[in-house]
Amino acid sequence: MKRAISSLMFVAGLALVPAVHAEQSPSYGPHLEGFDYPHAIRRFEFSSQRQPLEMGYMDVAPAGKANGRAVVLMHGKNFCAATWEESIAVLSQQGYRVIAPDQIGFCSSSKPERYQFSFAQLAHNTRALLRSLDLEKVTIIGHSMGGMLASRFALNYPQMVEQLVLVNPIGLEDWQAKGVPYAPIEQLYQSQLKTDFEKIKAYQQKFYYNGNxxxxxxxxxNMAAGMYAGDGKEIVAWNQALTSDMVFTQPVIHEFDTLSVPTLLLIGGKDRTAPGANRAPQEVAQGLGNYPELGRQATAMIPNAKLVPFPELGHSPQVEAPDVFHEALLNNLKQH
Incomplete structure (x- = not known):
């Protein structure tokens, strides 16, 4: 999911938005209780870091003739497994079994008070889920922050990955190395507590959809804002702060040249997402989030990689132009 929501800078007129928007926005529980997922949510119970946890996930069988392949969809930081709704329908119809988990700290899954968040830990959790489902080989598709996680999964468990697909992944540049200053977790938490519908929408409109x-x-x-509007606001904000720190301090870009699985990059060229850019000096911030160039650089770094650009699309091409996105995705999955 961005962005980090905490990085928002609003236009002055935003404060004048009528209160009716907030009144119309739904309120959800800390595990996204009340939100309507496109498929039944199942629960994977396991122990991690000396505490019991649950991962919510969807396991969708092929709607068309089964092709024997399974796809795992990894959501972004400001997204949930449900955001893959249209992709799940398309992939299922094409014969794929689709697994779409909510990672620990997000959406329908556990939000621990204390947890050492790392992409390696989340990848380990996901591998445990897949093993519980008797899946030994899968295609991994990661969007936004999910692209960083998908990359770590492929780096750590290449024997399980048939193909890696990165959809506008964040982390195609090392923001800290480029001059973005670090923000303490407590500072991130205080920013997250101020999150609401209008702030999320303003950020996404500017950085995700090129103003459209x-x-x-x-x-x-509403899916994201509803958890901040509910009675679990504090634990939701705390987990978002912890995972924002993970995103900023654990780049995967420096290991791209060691990826050993076939990799497809689907990149919307209008995306300008760069977590923490608002904290950076202006001359640094202006050079961040150049996705057309970042996509080309990443493709050159990764062995056996292919780039499919969407010049007129933004951060979420699967949401913005699902027909265009899914045609490209399916063509390349079939070729592989």
Missing amino acids: WKPRYDRWV
Whole structure:
């Protein structure tokens, strides 16, 4: 999911937005209770870091003739497994079994008070889920922060990965190395507590969709904002702060040249997502989030990689232009 929501800078007029928007926005529980997922949520119970945890996930069987392949969808930081709704439908219809988990700290899954968040830990958790489902070989598709996680999964467990697909992944540049200053977790937490529907929408409109907003995007803003509007606001904000720190301090870009699995990059060229850019000096911030160039650089770094650009699309091409996105995705999955 961005961005980090905490990095928002608003136009002055935003404060004048009528209160009716907040009144219309739904309120959800800390595990996204009340939100309507496209498929039944199952629970994977396990122990991690001396505490019992649960991962919510969807396991969708092929709707068309089964092709014997399974796809795992990894959501972004400001997203949930449900955001893959249209992709799940398309992949299932094409014969794929689709697994779409909510990672620990996000959406329908446990939000621990204390947890050593790392992409390696989340990848380990996901591998445990897949093993419980008797899946030994999968295609991994990661969007936004999920692209960083998918990359770590492929780096740590290449024997399980048939193909790696990165959809506008964040982490195609090392923000800290480029001059973005570190923000303490407590500072991130205080920023997260101020999150609401209008702030999320303003950020996504500016950085995700190049200023072009469609009413159907509101569902995904409500999904995220609803947890901040509910009685679990503090634990939701705390987990978002912890995972923001993970995103900023654990780049995977420096290991791209060691990826050993076939990799497909699907990159919307209008994306400008760069977590922490608002903390950086202006001359640094202006050079961040150049996705057309970042996509080309990443493709050159990764052995056996292919780039499919979407010059007129933004951070979430699967949401913005699902027909265009899924045609490209399916073509390349079939070729592989």
